Amino acid sequence: MNIGKLNDIPVLGSRVVQTERGEIAIFRTSDDAIFAIANNCPHKEGPLADGIIHGHKVTCPLHNWQINLENGEAIAPDQGCAESFKIEVDTDGNLLLNI
Amino acid sequence: MKEKLVCIGNGMAGIRTIEEILKLDPEYYDITVFGSESYGNYNRILLSPVLSGEKIIEDIILNDKQWYQDNNITLHTGHTVVSIDRYKRQIHTNKGITVNYDRLLLATGSNPFIIPVPGHTLPEVISFRNIQDVHTMLDISHQGKNAVVIGGGLLGLEAANGLMQQGMQVTVVHLLDTLMEQQLDKVAAVLLQTSLEERGLKFMMEAETASILGEDHVTGVSFKDGTEIPADLVVMAVGIRPNIDLAQEAGLYCEKGIVVSDTLQTYDPRIYAVGECVQHRNKLYGLVAPLFEQAKVCANHLANLGYARYEGSVTSTKLKVTGIDLFSAGDFHGGQDADELIFQDPSQGIYKKVVVEDNRIKGTVLYGDTVDGAWYFQLMRDEVDISNQRNKLLFGQAHLGDSGHAEAQRVTLMSDDTEICGCNGVCKGDIVNAIIKENLFTLDEVRSHTKASSSCGSCTALVEQLLAFTLGSDYSDSPKKKPLCGCTEYTHADVQRVIKEQHLTSIKSVMHFMNWNKPDGCHVCRPALNYYLICKWPEEFQDDPQSRFINERIHANIQKDGTYSIVPRIWGGVTSPKELHTIASIAEKFAIPTIKFTGGQRLDLLGIKKHDLPAVWKDLSDAGLVSGHAYGKALRTVKTCVGSEWCRFGTQNSTEMGIKLEKLAWGSWTPHKFKLAVSGCPRNCSEATIKDFGVIAVESGWELHIGGNGGIKVRVTDLLCKVTTQEEVLEYCGAFIQLYREDAHYLERTAPWVERVGLPYIQEMMVEDADNRKRLNERFLVSQKYAQIDPWKERAEGVAKHEFTSLHGEAQ
């Protein structure tokens, strides 16, 4: 589904989208890559969209776990995984989320 | 083709350097390692617990052969390199291998010194250096009865203790009259000797070995004075010599060790050296912590980054004998101008000595109670001014108020299931196991593997002690220069200085100029840089919301369930029916589940949904209520008492004073949170003496107190000075906040900052120097022009709307 435009999300920022599969966080990194991950930290369900983004990682705002945006996996030594989803940007800058 | 790196020596320093290179640039080199020993790389310092039977060899392997394969490293164990041809850039081994190099790393360690007395070549005369020695000792201990250890230093005593644990009768022979003279003063040495004697060790002090007796096997030892004692095993632990033969034969410049520069380079630019074989600024090191610092710097240069520098290390030691608590660091003898602070409790077997010169700790010896060793060591390395803790120093950090852990004295006596980290529920056993199994050496490593000490930090000292006890030393990385975070080698102070000197005005330009190793930094450095820039260039810098922690980004406190809480500012704690009505009706309108009086005289509205925040703020702002910044590294509360307006003891109008101060200071961003209080008399009902800036009214004026906090480690304020008028209170307050803002490191609250820089420095800057105080205050007022904009009102009017709304999904 089309969830909006690339520029709806600030660089190094994130927005959430409500879906029937729950809240999904959409991240935009400094190299303009876009990632979609369930907005629940594998630790204690912290809202990942509210974290600080750096590289292809986000630091959860509640207890500082770091999550790899590419696959939703927690960075070692922490263990756990948030569900990740396919997302693309078309030539007009539309965000197409595949769930 | 990749460049070829050859490492001679498969020990602790060499392999640590390789590990550091792999972290920086795993693809740069084709690596070959030679080691005389037939094992992979192991943790030499844990040979003592292997000897005493507390650990087995498998526990102490750092990198097994698989690790070398996984990292494409060619390993030749059991090969000794016998020569280096610097002209052809080749090395040759005793097994006839020749290998070319582009860069060579010498990490040959040292050789134990064997006193060449008659009989020293008998098979049962050994040193204590490697796995082979431990095997030999264990074999003999199962057959023989008597062991003689020559040398009463650290190694000798650990060997003696181990052999005793294996059931042998052990005599320690020492040339001098005190044990461990490198690490202990006389008093501590006597305590140590007595307690080792109680455990069953025998000592022969001031005894010089003449010869070792026996034809084919050792039977005894004879001394210069004619005495003889029986022996089945003789361990020589009389010192080590840097292993420099190979380097010397190759014509490299050596003195006592292989001489290296601050980049760990030898006189041949292609050859680097690290570890015990090295001499740096005339010093040799025989402990792991400095060698690891060297490894880090050396790797930085070998990986062609070229900016790290090694400037020498300060070291500390512990004796790894279970049940004996002993800690020593720095210069514990003290020079002419030094004072010795001493605490002695003979019946408890406790002795503490701290050597102080110029109000800085120079060295320490602790026996029996080493809880504060890590703390003293930290104060010493950071060269902290201890003038105002001087009379309490010997009673330790717990005495200064370290809530929660004050009772937990001796970590070594705790059972494995004692909880060390209350925040993350980590027990002693978890930490000790992780240190051994995961090969952890530093506090940061323990934090990331076990989470212990990674939250509120109040158990840090305990974790440091567990590290020190398990490994026998303090392993904190590059202590003098602690980098801001993993993205840089630079410290907070470096970054602050460079921002100013180079007039850098954006996060990107700081990272670029200072060579950050990750393009966007991380969640630790970005908020710090954002703060430094906002503080330095209030007129120019554009705040970067993406570098703010969520609370500061959206101006509310995130809660465990992802909802938010907000605390409106209640000026000086005084409210009105109108404000209370507004808050009550907002709570009803938005079904806010909880309202609570905070510990700071205000009302907290908890459990608000993120998307409701702007609407809640609109109603608050219509009624004149603004943000209380309960979420920020910023000015928080200004607590007051009722003061002279009502109270029968009040000497001044403390409430009015508090409100004026809050109007002055609200909105400012500070390195850590900043709290104020004003009390109307010394009864101090607003707790001004545990605030960052506390004011206490007296008949003749106002006392100004600084650097206090409640919280994890309670610290009572220091009296800065006394003033007479309200205007002065305001000026001093503005100047103090500005001095703190410009000087402290990000996330350093006033209490640790005041302890670090010392009260005299602050008095000099803003009490004695009136002009400087005025300038500081003026700079504060300028920055307040840009800071005193209510963030809630702005957001109620539509600023940063994207933070509070979802993207709207529509099906395709």
Ligand code: SRM
């Ligand atoms: C709400 C409040 C508790 C309450 O219900 O009373 C509170 C709540 C929190 N405090 Fe506090 N502190 C509150 C008063 C205090 C006080 C009492 C005071 O200010 O007089 C103290 C001790 C005094 C002091 O700061 O010196 C206090 C010492 C701490 C500390 C330890 C600070 C330290 O330097 O050791 C932390 C941890 C930190 O800041 O890193 C902390 C951190 C927190 C955090 C921010 C924890 C967090 O990171 O989420 C809590 C936020 C809860 C929230 O979302 O609202 N809170 N906290 C109080 C808000 C006061 C206000 O009106 O703004």
Ligand SMILES: Cc1cc2nc3c(=O)[nH]c(=O)nc-3n(C[C@H](O)[C@H](O)[C@H](O)COP(=O)(O)OP(=O)(O)OC[C@H]3O[C@@H](n4cnc5c(N)ncnc54)[C@H](O)[C@@H]3O)c2cc1C
């Ligand atoms: C029993 C014991 C207990 C200790 N306890 C502590 C402690 O509690 N705390 C602490 O900080 N330190 C302790 N130390 C000291 C610490 O282990 C050393 O400082 C550290 O291991 C030195 O590292 P290195 O790499 O320089 O030398 P090593 O670890 O000795 O490594 C050098 C390696 O190079 C090999 N080698 C030498 N020449 C050649 C050659 N020509 N060709 C091939 N290989 C060669 C050697 O065989 C050796 O394996 C202890 C040491 C011992 C022996």
Ligand code: SF4
């Ligand atoms: S409000 Fe303060 S004391 Fe209470 S749980 Fe949170 S941080 Fe701890």
Ligand code: FES
């Ligand atoms: S919920 Fe994300 S780190 Fe705890």
